[in-house]
Amino acid sequence: MYLYPLWVRLWHLINALMFLILIVTGLSLQYSSVEYTIIPFNYAVSIHNITGIILAVGYVLYLFANRFTSNGQYYQFPIKGMAGRVWKQARYYAYGIFKNEDAPFPVAIGRKFNPLQKISYVFVMYFFMPIIIITGIGLFFPDLLPDKIFGMLGLHLIDLLHIFMGFILSVFMVVHIYFCTIGSTPLSNFKSMINGWH
Numbered sequence: 001m002y003l004y005p006l007w008v009r010l011w012h013l014i015n016a017l018m019f020l021i022l023i024v025t026g027l028s029l030q031y032s033s034v035e036y037t038i039i040p041f042n043y044a045v046s047i048h049n050i051t052g053i054i055l056a057v058g059y060v061l062y063l064f065a066n067r068f069t070s071n072g073q074y075y076q077f078p079i080k081g082m083a084g085r086v087w088k089q090a091r092y093y094a095y096g097i098f099k100n101e102d103a104p105f106p107v108a109i110g111r112k113f114n115p116l117q118k119i120s121y122v123f124v125m126y127f128f129m130p131i132i133i134i135t136g137i138g139l140f141f142p143d144l145l146p147d148k149i150f151g152m153l154g155l156h157l158i159d160l161l162h163i164f165m166g167f168i169l170s171v172f173m174v175v176h177i178y179f180c181t182i183g184s185t186p187l188s189n190f191k192s193m194i195n196g197w198h
């Protein structure tokens with residue numbers, strides 16, 4: 001089944017690369033001190049800014065492509081019954097898979113993602129990514145931020161939100177890569193993301 005069109009693969013490659021660079025430079029910015037810098041501060045700022053801009057532009061293109069091609073359909077689901085479907089898939093990952101049970105939602109042309117993938121990709125792409133990008137733009141143009149938000153220093157609150165989202169998305173990426181190894185072979189999903197075929 002041809003499930004990953006070229007644009008998805010290109011976007012995903014750029015997104016994943018930028019993400020890795022953002023994590024490394026972000027950690028360096030967060031934990032650098034005057035005596036000990038992982039990456040020289042000015043370099044880390046510049047690289048973080050440039051990769052952040054590339055990721056944000058890629059994200060906007062992804063939004064448009066997902067809206068105007070059939071790939072967007074994979075991100076839609078009826079709310080009714082979703083909790084039960086997610087539970088079924090989670091139970092399979094935690095138990096059934098070790099008992100050689102059949103996958104409850106095998107990949108098909110109309111079903112690229114199982115319910116757990118679906119819900120996590122929707123949260124990541126339509127909730128966490130916009131927050132990290134918008135707060136990133138706020139930190140890039142700090143003069144635009146209000147002085148106070150909910151009685152807190154505006155810059156502080158936006159910074160906290162940005163770092164918190166960075167943490168959540170980094171955890172997502174680790175879990176995401178682990179789940180990607182659960183295919184017909186440990187590498188099959190990674191191959192799909194290179195040649196488009198499942």
Ligand code: HEM
Nearest residue numbers: 004008015016019071117121124125173177180189190193
């Ligand atoms: C080195 C890092 C990464 C690797 C190795 C990786 C690997 C993969 C693989 C193998 C797939 C295909 C299997 C599937 O559909 O679940 C996939 C799909 C996907 N990944 Fe990643 N990923 C990485 C980083 C990320 C990041 C940082 C994000 C988002 C912030 C992300 C979001 C997605 C999405 C949304 C899909 C589904 C795309 C579509 O078909 O519409 N990935 N990834």
